[in-house]
Amino acid sequence: MGTLAWWEVPARLGVALLLGAGVGLERQWRSRMAGLRTNALVSIGAALFVLFSVLTPEDNSPTRIASYVVSGVGFLGAGVIIRDRGNLRGINTAATVWGTAGVGVMAGGGHFLVAALGAAAIVLANVVLRSMARRVDRREVERDEGPRSYRFRAVCRDADEAHIRALVVQSLTAGGFALCALDSEDINNTGKVAVTARLNGQGQGSGQLEQAVSRLSLEPGISSVSWRVGDDEEDL
CATH class of the missing domain: 3.30.70.260 (ACT domain)
Incomplete structure (x- = not known):
């Protein structure tokens, strides 16, 4: 497989799948539009594009392919944003999909530790910062309730x-x-x-x-x- 050992491709794809699914599990649990399968597929797709550039180094640069992945996932993320009575919904889910693509890029490039840290950071942001944001919103509402x-x-x-x-x-x-x-x-x-x-x-x-x-x-x-x-x- 070119510059990679026979086990590296399945290993990188497996890590991309597991980490993407881990991010998506939190979204699925909260019944968001882009859930378990979507985030897993985004992560695997990003990893495949990076692997393609690694397997054909004479024609493609991994960094250039990664920039294309970022642009493509941006269009995908825009599809989950909904305007509802003047309010935008789905921005957090779109940002999560974008971050999952970054996890896939790291896994596809063989940077497993960075990919795992990135996935953990995304999940923590969605879980921990969610409660913090609600507390801030609640205080704002209480201030305006007079x-x-x-x-x-x-x-x-x-x-x-x-x-x-x-x-x-x-x-x-x-x-x-x-x-x-x-x-x-x-x-x-x-x-x-x-x-x-x-x-x-x-x-x-x-x-x-x-x-x-x-x-x-x-x-x-x-x-x-x-x-x-x-x-x-x-x-x-």
Whole structure:
């Protein structure tokens, strides 16, 4: 087998398989999209590409092949990222697949210790840092859970006032806010009305209001939508 002993190819592929499966086992246990088989296959594939360059040294450089593996796995990782209601899901899984390819490259190159350390680091990052991230998120939520007041304002055509008032109430209460007051005011000789809502939120932040603004801004009768923290009488 060229510059390799007969046992080195199966040994490198075996290590790539075991380490990739070890990384994927944690993903499978958490019911992620790229689980046991995916990470094992990514690791084996990366090892095979590196082995090809090792077995044909006159035509290929292992480092150049490794750079191609990184680019190819980048496209694969992008396939597990999903946009869900403005939020991105699967980024951690995509990063795990990318790291598993690195493990496979190391195993294919015969650097077994580095490959094992890399796989262990990936699993530790997914397990240990997960709980740490949740604690940080929980503290952030607890900090924002105090009651807050908001003022929301939408400018619409006079003929659409009743419809827009109903939409404002529906959108804001659906976000978990308590509606304290809803007022309408004619804008001088413009044929438009300003619908103003005063709200209280217990733990609700700007994200829900931004979603309500996005929904209402699509209404053809609305010319402007704005909001801010506080319920004082200054203009928005």
